[in-house]
Amino acid sequence: MGFLKLVFLLFVCLHMCTSTNDHDQSADASVQLNDDVLGLVVFKTHLEDPSSYLQSWNEEDNSPCSWKFIQCNPKTGRVSQLLLDGLGLSGKLGRGLEKLQHLKVLSLSYNNITGDITPHLPLITSLETLNLTHNSLSGTIPSSLLANNNITFLDLSHNSLSGPLPDDNHLFQNCPSLRHLSLAANMLQGSISTTLLTYCFSLNHLNLSRNHFSGEPPFGIWSLKRLRTLDLSFNTFSGSIPQGVILGLHNLKELVLQGNQFSGQLPQDIGLCPHLSRLDFSNNFFTGALPDSLSTLNSISFISLSNNMFTGEFPLWFCNITTLEYVDFSNNGLTGTLPPSIGNLKSLKYLSLSNNKLTGNIPTSLPYCEKLAVIRLGGNSFNGSIPEGLFELGLEEVDFSGNGFMGSIPPGSSRLFESLRVLDLSNNNLTGNIGGEMGIFANLRYLNLSWNNLRSNMPPEIGYLQSLKELDLRNSDLRGSIPGDICESGSLDILQLDGNSLSGTIPEEIGNCSSLYLLSLSNNNLSGSIPKSISKLNKLEILKLEWNELSGEIPRELGKIESLVAVNVSYNRLVGRIPEEGVFPSLDQSALQGNLGICSPLLKGPCKMNVPKPLVLDPDAYYKHRQINESSTTFRNDHLMFLSVSSIIAITAAFLIAFGVIVISLLNVSARRRLAFVDTALESMCSSTSSKSASLATGKLILFDSRSSSPDWVINPESLLQKASEIGQGVFGTVCKVSLGAHDQGRIVAVKKLVTSNIIQNPGDFEREVRVLGKARHPNLISLEGYYWTPQLQLLVSEYAPNGSLQTKLHERLPFAPLVSWVHRFKIIFGTAKGLAHLHHSFRPPIIHYNIKPSNILLDENYNPKISDFGLARLVTKLDKHVMSNRFQNALGYVAPELTCQSLRVNEKCDIYGFGVLILELVTGRRPVEYGEDNVVILSDHVRILLEEGNVLDCVDPSMGDFPEDEVFPVLKLALVCTSQIPSSRPSMAEVVQILQVIKTPLPQRRNTL
Incomplete structure (x- = not known):
């Protein structure tokens, strides 16, 4: 650059680092430099300009007014606007801009500027517009950013700014002129400053969307009378919209609260914003009926209330708002039929009413909506035929799935052939x-x-x-x-x-x-x-x-x-x-x-x-194969020999089956006597303390993750059983609820006394098997926390579920107990499937439960299911498996048919059968086997018959209230597959989890990848 230029840059650096007094003194120096040139040159040194857009910025010029992207005031010759939008610049906001004391507009949007927002920007006292959107700025927002009360436009959106907003006394203290404020798409959090509403009374546009703001919006936000756009979407704001506050937003044109946690009913005066053109309350928890005042919004073109809990009849006034272009009421609980006057919506382009409870035919006037491009009516109960006129429109997407439409698919038109992108007519009667x-x-x-x-x-x-x-x-x-x-x-x-x-x-x-x-x-x-x-x-x-x-x-x-x-x-x-x-x-x-x-x-x-195909599948295959290679005479001899061998095999099999029945009967009698003796001999664990002490004296309690600091607590578990109270009995023994008291901060556990007649008697083998079960940790499994072993008594210590078992909620519900909704039932089905999948697929060999039924599905306070008694068959010796078989007769209806028809074979398919029965119980509310005066009803057969007749939803438990048919119907079909008589036809638990995930996924989301 030469010696003179080096001196020049050194002077610039010294000039920028001196105090205000030094600046005043330098103004009188012999070398007069243009402050705008100096400031811009220093600003440029902090930036990378890969496309050389700023090449014209020459420090030897006396004025920057001829430089690109610079605008000057023609009267003063000073820089008034710096417009560097979308130039691919990177680097940081260095010092230098503070020298531009006549700058009014600073716009650096759509670049890749990083680092913090420099605190020197507020020193530009003339600044009115600051636009830094779509960069990579980070850190917090300086509290002095709005120290200059001349700023009218501030846009910091689409950066990586974080932390809470500065406190009330700083950032928004001087903003009477501020009209546009956007902090959208950052990582800001906390509550909104109250002074934002106190001092920024001139705001026309407020956008705080796509951050992490929480809490209730300050009440004063509804009184910004000059506000035209309010966007609080995609935060975690909560609470309700106060009644009567909408009147203060008389000039509002856009109100967007999408993707928050707002609840309650919509204010009745929501329609008293005459200029409102966009209303988006989707993805919240609003309830109740739609206010009639919405019918007065004569200027509205966009309304989305999807994914809430609105109820009531579909509004008739809907068809009177002829300005509507976009309507989305999907995923609510609206009932009734579509008004015949829906054809009045001549401007309508997008209509989504899917996943409500609408019925009736599609009005024949709907094809009069000639601009319609997207129509989604899936997941309702519409019937009748599809109006042919609809397929003459230039539709881009049609979703009529999950209804009761009949007739044929209407023929398309030349417009439809060119425009249609999505056609979903599934799950109908076409x-x-x-x-x-x-x-x-x-x-x-x-x-x-x-x-x-x-x-x-x-x-x-x-x-x-x-x-x-x-x-x-x-x-x-x-x-x-x-x-x-x-x-x-x-x-x-x-x-x-x-x-x-x-x-x-x-x-x-x-x-x-x-x-x-x-x-x-x-x-x-x-x-x-x-x-x-x-x-x-x-x-x-x-x-x-x-x-x-x-x-x-x-x-x-x-x-x-x-x-x-x-x-x-x-x-x-x-x-x-x-x-x-x-x-x-x-x-x-x-x-x-x-x-x-x-x-x-x-x-x-x-x-x-x-x-060739084997004889078991094709009885004639043997004949066909031999006929090709041998004479008919030879074949007849072989065929007779085949029949003779078959007869011998059949007779032998019959003899063996009869012999097996006799042996098993004798063993069952012996087992009953042995179990009666054991049950009589062993005192209940939940009875007197003296008997506990005698049994426990020779053993040691092992807790896998003891939080106790007392060694006596681990060595002597007598105090564990002092306050034990029985809460249930199962196949493997008695269960007690025990408080650990002062030993472990009052933690409550469940203790099971195992039936000892057929439990592993070697302490090393017992410990090894129990520790394997202790490693089975999953949110949907009751965690095993420890054990106690002596030759006379074995205890298992496990997690306690406070909400009881599914059996009590489903089949033994007290009159005043709350009903179990479909949401909770599906959660139980899904959680149980994930727990079983963990047991089956995360261990080798897999852990088999062997006894899936409602009494072994425990519930926490949020109705999350937790499977208990899993894997206890591992503790049973092979010699006593016939005892286990006898005990499982108490689980009639849950036991897979292959276990009752042949020798005991424990595998994953047995669990899947029981899981299928469990699904049927949850959906129907009935027991797996019910005895009437003249007949016996097998639940799986009953549901299968209804499915074949097309009336399967008639078996749904009416006590759970409203339910989504597009979820219940496939869940019932899944249950019937799981209860197939052929074990190999049942899916794996991993496949079941995948199927349930698909069932729960809304249909539009299944197509998002397209």
Whole structure:
């Protein structure tokens, strides 16, 4: 730069670091420098300018008025505006700007400026506009930022500012001129300053959205009479909107409270803001009916009240507000029908009423809303047919799922073919063919016609949908074969054709679905081999082909799909080796079973290669195979021999079964006597202290995580049982509630006295098994905290659940006890599933509960379920398992059928059966087996019959009040799958958890990835 320039910069630095008095003295120096040039040059030195936008800023110029992005006052020649928006600048807000004493507008938005907001900015006394939005500023907001009372516009939104707002006496002390304030999209927290309302009385625009503000907004916020925009969305504000305060917001145009925790009813005067054009109260906890005053909002175009708890009839006045363009009342409890005059909304573009309780037909006038682009009516009880006129509009999204619509799918129009992106008609009663015109939709991305009665062939034209991402045609009674060109476009991500009557082979062209990550063709009649072309799908994650007639070997090439994480090919006619790579070696047994002879260490039986179907599946296969290779005479001899062998096997089996029945009966008699003797001999743990002392004297209490400081407390547990009180009895023994008292801050635990006749007698083995159970920690499991062992007495110390068992809440509810709502019931179902999944999938070997029923599901104060008595079968010796079988007769209705029909086999599928029965109890409120005067009702059979008749929701427990059908219906179906008579047909608990997550997810969110 040369010696002179170096001297110049040194002078600038000295000049900027001197006091005000020094500045006054330097003004009289012989070297006169323009303060604006000096300030801007120093400001530039703190910035990085990768695109050289500031190249024209030359420190040798006498004036910066010719520089880019600078505006000067023509009269004074001083800089008045600095506009550096969107230039990709980075760095920090260094000193220098304070020299621009005539600057009125400073705008640095849409850059990447970091660091704190410099406290020197308030020294620019002339500043009126400060715009720092969309940068990366951090730290707290300086309390002196508004020291200059000339500022009218302040925007610090979309940064990383944190901490609470400065206290009342600083930041908003001098803001009488402030009209625009936005602190949105930062990380600010705490409550809103009261002085914001005391001194900033000129505010027109206030935006505090997307922060972490909490508490109730100050009452004065509703009295800012000049306010036109108020946005408090996406914070954690709470409380209600006071009645009568809206009158103070006479000039308000936009009121946005979305995504907070506001509650209570809407103020009745909400409609007395004549200029209101946008109203968004969505995602809060508002209740009650919609105020009639809303009908007076003659200027409103946007109204969203979704995801609240509004009730009452759908308002008739809704159709009189002809200015409406966007309406969202979804996920509330509105009832009634749509008004016939809905066609008056000529400006309406977006209508979402999904997940309410609306009924009746869609008004024929709705197609008169000619600008309508999005219509969502899913999750209601609408019926009748879909008006054909709707499909003549330029709709972009149609969601009519989960209703009772009948008839055929209306034909589309040329406008619809160009505009439609989402079509969801699932879970209705639609019939008729899927027309070939379906392939004309140029921009369709999501097509869901599942769970209908279409009884149609799949039109090959579906493959022409160039933009289609997800195709769901499950359980729609589709016939015929899968079109070869179904993936002609190559854009498909999800293809689900489960539960139909599709036949023929899987087309080789399936390999053209290059974007596919979910391919599900289960429960059809597909035959032939699995195409090798599937190995081309390098994005495939899930492949479901179970319950078909597929034959041959699994192509080894499938093991090379690195993205594949889940495969199910069970119940086909597959043979041979499974691929040695990828996900296949780690597949669960349930994903492979039910085939002819797949070679896998997970499966029992022979490994067969290219053999005919076995006799157990096809009685004529043996005949056909022998007829090809031998003469008819030879075959007849072999056939007679086959019949003879079969007869011998049948007779032998019958003899063994009869012998087994006699032996088991004798063992049961012996077991009953032995158990009676044990129950009589052992005194109740919850009785006299003397008997406790005698038993406990030879043992030692072990607590896994003792919070006690007294060694005597661990050595002698006598004091533990001093105040024990019995709270229940179970299969494995008696349960007592015990207060630890002063030993452990009054903590309450549950103590179970185990039945000792068949419990492990070796203390080392007992300790090892109990410690395994102690490691099973999960929010939905009762945690095991310790144990006590002697040869005569074994105790288990566990967590205590204060809300009792599900049995008492469901089947033994007192008249004054509160009813169990569907929200609580689903929470219990979901939590129990997650607890069982943890036991089954987090331990090897898995921990089996063996006795899932309501009395073993305990509840905390928030109705979160906690499974008790899990894994206690591990403590039972093999020799006494027939005793266990006898004891489980008390669990009639919960025991899996395979346990009652053959020798005892404890596995995960037994738990899943009991879990399915538990779901049925929760949904119906009935016991698993009920005895009448003339008949016996098996709950699972009763629900299954109602499902087949189409009346399954008639069995729902009326005591739980209102319930969402789109959740209850699939939960009931899941319960019936879990209670399948065939163990291999039951899902794993991990799959159950995934299914429940999908059921709980609102339908619009399931499509967010599209």
